[in-house]
Amino acid sequence: MTQLHHPPTARIHIESRECSPQVLERLTGATYFPERLLGPAIVGTVCRGGGHLLYVTAPQMIDADQQVDYYLGLLSGGSHQGGTDGPRGARDLVRIVTLDDASTRWLSTKVLDPVSARAASVRSDMREFVDTHLRAGADVRLSYFEPSRPLELLARDLGVPGTQPSAAHIPLATKHASRKIFTAAGVPVPQGTDVCHDPAALATAVATLARAGHRRIVLKLNSTAYGGGFGNALLELDDDIASAPEERTEERVSRALPHASLVDRKITWDDYVTLMKDSGVIAEEMITDTPLLSPSFQGRLTDDSRVETISTHDQILGDSGQSYTGCTFPARSGYRQALIDCGRRVGEVLLELGVDSGEYGVDFLAAPSGTGWRLLGCEINLRATAAKHPFTMATALLGAEPTPDGRLSVNGTEYVYQASDGIMDHRYKGLRPAQLIEAVTRSRIGYDPAHGTGVVLHLMSPVTMYGKFGALCIGHNRAHAADLMRELRTLVDGLVPGA
Structure with a gap:
């Protein structure tokens, strides 16, 4: 029987989140976003696939060696030490390349900075990585989080395909457009309006929704730059607006608009109006079922x-x-x-x-x-989503692909999970990723490869400065996964000095 030959894999990751820089400034710990897919990349590309990984990130990872060893050891049930656990020599297959830049600039901007000597060195490292593995016949790709013209051009210059739709x-x-x-x-979609670029046009459009009986409205900046709902505002209209003469409805809506509740609480209505002029806003009925x-x-x-x-x-x-x-x-x-x-x-x-x-x-x-x-x-x-890293990690750990009806099952046993990027408490500030790793791996809730259940940490560097980290909790049912998440919080609470 003829056996299919699969070429070795080599991956460069530049997981740049290219939303509004102002939003990145206000999302707690967002400068560390590029680390979010590190664990899945290590487990999937290296531990499962035996491939090579070059992972680019900024700012400097905290306890980087301990984090890498943690992910390399997940399939063997313990922290990886010097290549003795997991795939032979696996530590040599992972290279972390870091820029010491904690600004809220996009990672792609940091990597492609034309005047930074460090950025030039990183680009040289990538070129060497690509050339080496292409000569070896590997399938080499540049992985990134969302469409990005700069990263498309970089992939083209490196001579490798990217992973996202065209910018x-x-x-x-x-x-x-959605x-x-x-x-x-x-x-079907909620009842909504066309794009409006000024408050007067928006008042006219919202008045139409009001006359159709809608009192709770969600305003949405018509842009891809405001992920996570940060471009939204919630508008409550008085019930008596329907009794006003038609010509007065727009006036009442116009007076109500500046009192809309902005999801991004660090900007004012005047700021929102400025953004509206640029990107436009749509209004939709708020579904209240x-x-x-x-x-x-x-x-x-x-x-x-x-x-x-x-x-x-x-x-x-x-x-x-x-x-x-x-x-x-x-x-x-x-x-x-x-x-x-x-x-x-x-x-x-x-x-x-x-x-x-x-x-x-x-x-x-x-x-x-x-x-x-x-x-x-x-x-x-039109990009990867925040659900990518927990799913990629879960499938890599379990060695499973979803069934046609969307479940994960291994040898007849079903697995589910709960994941969070926002486990946060001001008391956690000052903790280090190495402390989280040691506490989880020594506890009974750490991931157990023999059973395919337990807690896997991610996005750990922000815990030191912001008191924030993420976790994936794999269980046999929703209640089991939720219990693991609660036990994790209790475990980390116990690490707080004086607890």
């Missing part, structure tokens, strides 16, 4: 123009109900198949619009409807 398609992920794509895919859930679909467009289902999740949102803080896998069974069907239809429309490769995510609202659920399209992310 030319970024406008397809704006809020208004609504059009949902409609083309046959996915109870319960109201926020499931998401993750997909991929392959190089041969097919739509692949990657995963489904239920998102965990912050106090405003607008900002992502974590997720559970998989999405609920009551609407999971509908979620997959709708997400794939969105992918088909993206193909028709010329998007021919890369990852994409689709956020929905799920509201009760009779004995089932109704799904409404919320927004499209």
Whole structure:
């Protein structure tokens, strides 16, 4: 029998989050965002695949060696030491390249800085890595988080493919374009408006929603630069607005707009108006059904123009109900198949619009409807999403791919997980990643490869300065995963001095 030959793999990761620099300044610990996919890259590329990894990040990782050894040791049930555990010589397959730059500039900007000697050295390291592994016949790729023209040009210069859709398609992920794509895919959306670029036009548009009976409105900056709901504002209209003469409705809405509740609490309404002039704003009815859930679909467009289902999740949102803080896998069974069907239809429309490769995510609202659920399209992310790293880590650890109905199962045993990027407490400031690693690996909740369950840490460097880190909790059911997350908090609380 002829055996298929798979070339060795080599990956460069530059996980640059290219949203508004102002948003990055206000997201706690966001300068460390590029570290978020380090664990999955090590476990997937090196431990499972035996490939080589060059991981670029900034600012300096805290306890970098301990973090790398931790991830290398996950499949062997302990911290990796000097290549004796896990794949033979695995430590030599991982290279971390760091720029000592803690600014909120995009990582791609730091790497491609034309006047920085350190950036030039990093680019030289990448060139050497690519040339070495291409000569060896490896499949070499540049992995990055979202469409980026600078990183596209870098990949082209290195002579390797990138992993995301072309930056030319970024406008397809704006809020208004997303609504059009949902409609083309046959996915219903909340009632909404066209794009408005000034408060007067917005007041007119919102007045139309008010006359249709909507009193709670969500305003959304029509831009891909404000992820995590940071471009949203919540507007409450008085019930008596419907009784006002038509010509007075717009006036009342106009007076109400400056009192909208901004998700980004560090800007004013005047700031929002300035952003509105630039990117535009759409308004949508706020869906107020109870319960109201926020499931998401993750997909991929392959190089041969097919739509692949990657995963489904239920998102965990912050106090405003607008900002992502974590997720559970998989999405609920009551609407999971509908979620997959709708997400794939969105992918088909993206193909028709010329998007021919890369990852994409689709956020929905799920509201009760009779004995089932109704799904409404919320927004499209033409990039990887915040659900990528826990899913990639879970599948790499378990050595499993999702079933057609979106579950993870190994030898008949099903696994689920809960993940968070925002485990935060001011009391955790001053702790170090090495302390977190030691506490978790020595506890009974640390990941156990024999059973495929337990806690896996990620995004650890921010804990020292910001008291914030992330974790993936893999269990046999939702209650088990949630219990692991609670036990982790209790464990870390016990590390606080004086606890």
